[in-house]
Amino acid sequence: MEKFKRKHDYEGLLIVIEGTDGSGKSTQLDLLKRSIQDQSYGVMVSEWKTSRLIANVIDDAKDRNLLNATTYSLLYAADFADRLENQIIPALKSGFIVLLDRYFYTALARDVVRGQDIDWVKNLYEYAPQPDLTFYLDMPVDTLLKRIIGTTGLDYYESGRDVGFSTDFYKSFEIYQKKCLEQYDWMKKEYDFKSIDGTKTIKEIHQIMQSEVQKILDTGILD
Amino acid sequence: MWQCLNRKRQNLAKLTEKHNLKGTLVCVEGIDGSGKSTQLALLRDWLKSIGQDVIFTEWNSSPLISQTTKLAKKKNLLSPRTFSLLHAVDFADRLKQVIAPALKAGFIVLADRYAYTAFARDAARGVDPNWVRNVYDFAIKPDLAIYFDIDPKDAMERICFNRAPKFYEAGMDLKLSSDPYESYIIFQSRVIKEYNAMVDEFGLVKLNAMDSIHSKQVKIREMLKNVLIEKGIEV
Numbered sequence: 001m002e003k004f005k006r007k008h009d010y011e012g013l014l015i016v017i018e019g020t021d022g023s024g025k026s027t028q029l030d031l032l033k034r035s036i037q038d039q040s041y042g043v044m045v046s047e048w049k050t051s052r053l054i055a056n057v058i059d060d061a062k063d064r065n066l067l068n069a070t071t072y073s074l075l076y077a078a079d080f081a082d083r084l085e086n087q088i089i090p091a092l093k094s095g096f097i098v099l100l101d102r103y104f105y106t107a108l109a110r111d112v113v114r115g116q117d118i119d120w121v122k123n124l125y126e127y128a129p130q131p132d133l134t135f136y137l138d139m140p141v142d143t144l145l146k147r148i149i150g151t152t153g154l155d156y157y158e159s160g161r162d163v164g165f166s167t168d169f170y171k172s173f174e175i176y177q178k179k180c181l182e183q184y185d186w187m188k189k190e191y192d193f194k195s196i197d198g199t200k201t202i203k204e205i206h207q208i209m210q211s212e213v214q215k216i217l218d219t220g221i222l223d
Numbered sequence: 224m225w226q227c228l229n230r231k232r233q234n235l236a237k238l239t240e241k242h243n244l245k246g247t248l249v250c251v252e253g254i255d256g257s258g259k260s261t262q263l264a265l266l267r268d269w270l271k272s273i274g275q276d277v278i279f280t281e282w283n284s285s286p287l288i289s290q291t292t293k294l295a296k297k298k299n300l301l302s303p304r305t306f307s308l309l310h311a312v313d314f315a316d317r318l319k320q321v322i323a324p325a326l327k328a329g330f331i332v333l334a335d336r337y338a339y340t341a342f343a344r345d346a347a348r349g350v351d352p353n354w355v356r357n358v359y360d361f362a363i364k365p366d367l368a369i370y371f372d373i374d375p376k377d378a379m380e381r382i383c384f385n386r387a388p389k390f391y392e393a394g395m396d397l398k399l400s401s402d403p404y405e406s407y408i409i410f411q412s413r414v415i416k417e418y419n420a421m422v423d424e425f426g427l428v429k430l431n432a433m434d435s436i437h438s439k440q441v442k443i444r445e446m447l448k449n450v451l452i453e454k455g456i457e458v
Contacts, residue, residue, distance in 0.1 A: 053300060054309075057291050066287050070315040070361055075288070078308035085302040123357040127304070 019137030253371030282336035
């Protein structure tokens with residue numbers, strides 16, 4: 001059971017679900033939240049870009065095309081810092097299981113694809129605690145494309161249109177998401193992701209996640 | 224490999240190397256009440272009167288974020304790190320949209336506060352100094368950076384003759400003292416200590432803020448003239 005020692009000094013657990021847009025993160029997060037709550041643990045969920053302070057600024061700036069690659073990186077970093085210090089760490093300190101939809105890995109992937117120096121971006125997030133578990137939903141780019149076109153439609157920034165890969169939306173999305181996937185590929189190893197085939201059924205994916213989480217819960221470190 | 228990466232991270236390439244742009248970047252630094260804005264205004268009027276192309280930019284003024292930061296400050300919502308990052312957003316926005324294009328076009332850019340403000344204040348708030356320097360890695364090295372040195376008591380007398388020190392200005396977020404005046408002195412002394420260390424680190428030119436307005440302006444114009452002559456501009 002040694003191997004499930006916490007990776008940070010807080011009481012609670014930090015569990016992250018990562019993956020590109022349309023990989024099914026939020027569906028899995030909901031399922032995981034319910035199954036953990038059913039076992040009487042306190043669960044807190046926090047999603048990417050939701051700080052009360054900065055999230056609106058990002059949306060507004062995106063709408064008006066005000067962002068360059070540097071302000072894009074820094075605004076997300078500020079959003080993250082605000083959530084980390086005001087929500088996530090306080091919850092971890094009081095023993096919650098914190099479930100995160102995306103973590104700074106998302107910023108690493110997106111910022112590097114936008115041409116930022118990787119060491120510069122890593123420095124922005126170097127104070128972030130290491131998650132106890134990071135699930136990565138691995139999806140082939142053609143499946144992703146279909147999912148996104150079929151649901152939310154192609155968004156300017158999610159298609160990387162601001163980077164100028166192509167003026168064609170479809171082409172731009174394909175290039176951008178491929179480049180993001182390349183970033184996730186090296187991060188899988190470096191950050192010890194539990195990679196899950198995102199094309200499996202919702203139920204199958206949930207069972208894999210649930211059993212990994214259960215292994216930690218069964219060590220009793222939260223009791 | 225790792226050593227090499229680490230060394231690279233400690234090395235502020237742009238802030239320590241001369242830029243090759245046509246324009247000239249001048250910044251003034253120092254705590255509030257040190258007289259830097261007065262000096263910059265005088266310099267600006269003079270440069271305009273002799274026909275130079277001048278652009279002025281000041282700390283926390285970008286349309287992208289400055290209002291959000293001001294609002295958050297009013298509500299005392301900011302942790303030191305968020306405080307730092309929001310100011311970095313402001314700086315990055317102005318650097319990329321205003322400062323760098325103006326320098327490329329050959330303007331004299333006058334900046335009321337620069338990255339050094341962040342280095343001084345954030346370090347005084349306990350943020351890791353190396354971390355902040357890395358965040359501002361994209362900043363361009365000024366051709367002339369002037370630091371107005373003042374005793375915090377003198378600065379407080381100047382800015383607080385009719386009001387109490389503001390929350391963040393007094394470093395009240397650090398809970399150094401429940402008395403804003405006392406907190407101000409402790410906090411601004413830390414900021415001043417950081418500024419003084421940067422005189423060597425970044426080659427800031429230190430001027431005594433208690434000297435007369437006239438004598439400081441004479442010195443500043445002299446220094447700027449020399450910088451411009453080096454660039455082949457006679458004024």
